[in-house]
Amino acid sequence: MVDLSTKVAGLSLPNLLFNASGVCCQTETDLKLMIESESGSLITKSATYEYREGNPSPRYLPLPSGLGSINSMGLPNEGYEYYLNFAKNYDYSSKKPLFISLSGLSLADNVKMCEAFVAAELPCVLEVNFSCPNVPGKPQLGYDMEAMESALNVLAPLIKKPFGVKLPPYFDIAHFDTAATIFNKFDNLVYVTCINSVGNGLAIDFETESALIKPKDGFGGLGGLMVLNTALANVNAFYRRLPGKQVIGVGGVTSGKEVFLHVLAGASAVQIGTTLKEEGPTVFARINKELTDIMIAKGYKSLDEFRGKVKTL
Numbered sequence: 001m002v003d004l005s006t007k008v009a010g011l012s013l014p015n016l017l018f019n020a021s022g023v024c025c026q027t028e029t030d031l032k033l034m035i036e037s038e039s040g041s042l043i044t045k046s047a048t049y050e051y052r053e054g055n056p057s058p059r060y061l062p063l064p065s066g067l068g069s070i071n072s073m074g075l076p077n078e079g080y081e082y083y084l085n086f087a088k089n090y091d092y093s094s095k096k097p098l099f100i101s102l103s104g105l106s107l108a109d110n111v112k113m114c115e116a117f118v119a120a121e122l123p124c125v126l127e128v129n130f131s132c133p134n135v136p137g138k139p140q141l142g143y144d145m146e147a148m149e150s151a152l153n154v155l156a157p158l159i160k161k162p163f164g165v166k167l168p169p170y171f172d173i174a175h176f177d178t179a180a181t182i183f184n185k186f187d188n189l190v191y192v193t194c195i196n197s198v199g200n201g202l203a204i205d206f207e208t209e210s211a212l213i214k215p216k217d218g219f220g221g222l223g224g225l226m227v228l229n230t231a232l233a234n235v236n237a238f239y240r241r242l243p244g245k246q247v248i249g250v251g252g253v254t255s256g257k258e259v260f261l262h263v264l265a266g267a268s269a270v271q272i273g274t275t276l277k278e279e280g281p282t283v284f285a286r287i288n289k290e291l292t293d294i295m296i297a298k299g300y301k302s303l304d305e306f307r308g309k310v311k312t313l
């Protein structure tokens with residue numbers, strides 16, 4: 001029998017799969033679908049302090065190439081109190097831990113939201129999103145190392161409990177080194193989620209000669225199979241550099257094969273974005289089965305047996 005269970009932030013997940021924040025998680029209806037699915041956990045849409053409509057549509061599209069998606073949602077969400085209420089009413093006796101994503105438009109907003117969640121003393125895990133690329137005029141904190149460290153100097157002590165951060169993709173070894181040095185300063189920063197979308201891509205339609213999405217002249221975050229190898233690199237880079245912490249891998253998962261590769265790279269859990277958006281929550285049952293079959297074929301009984309064991313030449 002194959003065991004797909006795992007642990008993140010000290011919590012047990014019955015299996016390693018869940019949604020990428022932003023997909024199937026903005027409303028209670030969405031989140032109920034996640035609860036009823038074969039996922040091992042669920043995470044809410046990144047919350048801002050106030051309700052946000054987000055950017056004008058079309059703002060998400062699967063790419064004609066079939067290799068991924070582009071999105072410039074602009075943090076549409078119900079406002080943090082909606083997710084705080086959801087977290088207060090969540091059934092923590094269920095097998096699925098609850099993760100809450102926070103993406104304040106300012107440090108002050110992140111402080112206010114974290115204070116409210118800490119005061120509520122709930123078993124959910126907070127994840128601070130440093131990497132939304134789609135709010136016009138808002139650079140990603142994850143690409144400003146000093147600002148990210150300053151924010152963590154405020155938020156980590158405030159949150160007290162184990163928490164995580166959602167990171168943009170990095171493309172330079174020096175950036176992996178600098179970012180990891182920062183994260184290793186915070187004992188209760190117990191995991192990182194890599195990667196958020198590859199920011200500010202541009203999809204152009206050959207026939208119409210037009211950008212595919214409306215916001216930001218068509219610039220949006222890239223996801224799906226095309227970002228798999230960048231995602232694996234970020235997962236492995238931080239797996240190597242953050243001893244004692246976990247990495248949640250996200251990016252490029254279309255089947256059990258990419259989940260297997262994420263775990264080989266070092267992932268403790270794996271999220272699904274574009275493929276969940278396109279296929280729906282039945283994707284978790286399909287991919288758990290595919291991963292099980294791969295592990296049986298390769299003779300692995302648990303994820304621990306091969307996590308982080310990617311070979312080098």
Ligand SMILES: O=C1NC(=O)NC(C(=O)O)N1
Nearest residue numbers: 073074075132134197221
């Ligand atoms: O962090 C985010 N990453 C994305 O790719 N898109 C969403 C968004 O635009 O709301 N946020």
